[in-house]
Amino acid sequence: xxxxxxxxxxxxxxxxxxxxxxxxxxxxxxxxxxxxxxxxxxxxxxxxxxxxxxxxxxxxxxxxxxxxxxxxxxxxxxxxxxxxxxxxxxxxxxxxxxxxxxxxxxxxx
Amino acid sequence: xxxxxxxxxxxxxxxxxxxxxxxxxxxxxxxxxxxxxxxxxxxxxxxxxxxxxxxxxxxxxxxxxxxxxxxxxxxxxxxxxxxxxxxxxxxxxxxxxxxxxxxxxxxxxxxxxx
Numbered sequence: 001x002x003x004x005x006x007x008x009x010x011x012x013x014x015x016x017x018x019x020x021x022x023x024x025x026x027x028x029x030x031x032x033x034x035x036x037x038x039x040x041x042x043x044x045x046x047x048x049x050x051x052x053x054x055x056x057x058x059x060x061x062x063x064x065x066x067x068x069x070x071x072x073x074x075x076x077x078x079x080x081x082x083x084x085x086x087x088x089x090x091x092x093x094x095x096x097x098x099x100x101x102x103x104x105x106x107x108x109x
Numbered sequence: 110x111x112x113x114x115x116x117x118x119x120x121x122x123x124x125x126x127x128x129x130x131x132x133x134x135x136x137x138x139x140x141x142x143x144x145x146x147x148x149x150x151x152x153x154x155x156x157x158x159x160x161x162x163x164x165x166x167x168x169x170x171x172x173x174x175x176x177x178x179x180x181x182x183x184x185x186x187x188x189x190x191x192x193x194x195x196x197x198x199x200x201x202x203x204x205x206x207x208x209x210x211x212x213x214x215x216x217x218x219x220x221x222x223x
Contacts, residue, residue: 004151033211042113042199042214043152087152095207096165099152 004100006088011106012078020073020086020103028093034062034073035087037102043087046073075105083107112136113215115200121221122190130185130218132200138213140206141183143175146197146217158183159206190222 003025012018024032031050035043047055049064049071061074075082085102092098113134122128134141143155157165158177172194174186183200197217203210 008149035214040216040219042216045211045213048211089152097154097212101149101151 004088004090004098006086006100006103008101009104009106011108014078014080014107014109016078018075018078018105020075020088020105022071022073022088022100024069024071024088024090024100026069026090026092026098029066030091030093030095032062032064032071032091033089033097034060034071035089037085037087039084046086078107080107080109112213113200113202115198115215115218117218118216119219119221121223122187123223124190124192126190127186127188129187130198130200130220132183132185132215134181134183134200134202134213134215136202136204136213138202138204139180140203140210141177141180142201142203142212143183143185144199144201146199148196152199155185157206164206187220190220192222195220195222 006022033048034046036046037043047062049062052064054063059076064071083106085104087102088100089097116131140159142157145153154167155169156175161177172189176184197219199217200215201212203212
């Protein structure tokens, strides 16, 4: 199976920046996704990286290094509504998508 | 109408009951998925359907039986479940299967097996 690791929990203050790291070991690679999931709700798509580098979307950015099997999701200017679980998911060489256990981010006033 | 809907949102059932979960997608997608999400664990892919044909079945016990009557609807039939089957069951869809398409998730059915 695939191995995807991300921290279990992170806490940050409103207005701050938080970086959620994800490391993976897969058989082949066909892209990495980040999803946001609020408690009791569906995961929603945040970003997709298939090439090395940084993808920026407003307050959220995602970085990928394929040689290091590493990605991070950067959340800037944190807001209370950003409190959620953030899921890293990797598509392997057979296009199978595997998820990490998720990182619960708590934003405090 | 939201993209992917699931009913019921919550379900409590005994181990001898038979129930079904329903998923409907309004996105014109060709692939649909069932996932199981247990507390503090990664999402586990259960089944994948592409153009109404099952293309993946990831060692799921036979007490879970999927059905895909058309490309917009997906069911998960439940029979003689165990308490450890209590979890959030998520349905997702994507434009096609086997490429880099994003999956869109429904809100899930929270299942409790007593």
